[in-house]
Amino acid sequence: MAEASAEAHIGAPAEKIWARLTDFTSYAEWNATHTSFPNGGPAELAVSATYDENMKLMGFPAEVTWTVEELEPARLLTTRGKGPMGVNLAMRYALTPDGDGTRVRIEGEFTGAAVSLMAGKLKDSAGAALTESLRRLDGLVT
Structure with missing residues (x-):
């Protein structure tokens, strides 16, 4: 198993951050690992x-x-995913007024074999991507 996390204080209300976080049409503007939604978001x-x-x-493509x-809403989003080669993923986005x-x-x-x-390497790469995603998200909402 590999785990990665990143945390930041963003100078915007949770509702404004949530709106950007759940706007699947603009994911590429802040999410450093995202390339596309082949069928659109949910x-x-x-x-x-x-x-x-x-x-x-x-550096490798994955669906x-x-x-x-x-x-x-405006507090927590947890998703679980199935990727290539039997890899399972989980992402948790938590917003707390501060x-x-x-x-x-x-x-x-x-997780997965x-x-x-x-x-x-996955932990380091994912951690860097999460940190970059938060930096970009901050720039979009403040």
């Missing part, structure tokens, strides 16, 4: 909704089928 963002995403992880597992802004934490988890061969 028709409706709800628990059990599924959608496909093309990503680039460690992931995501399922929304937890959803609390003074004049919002603390945003992204956690990623990768292929992950054990590259766990260290």
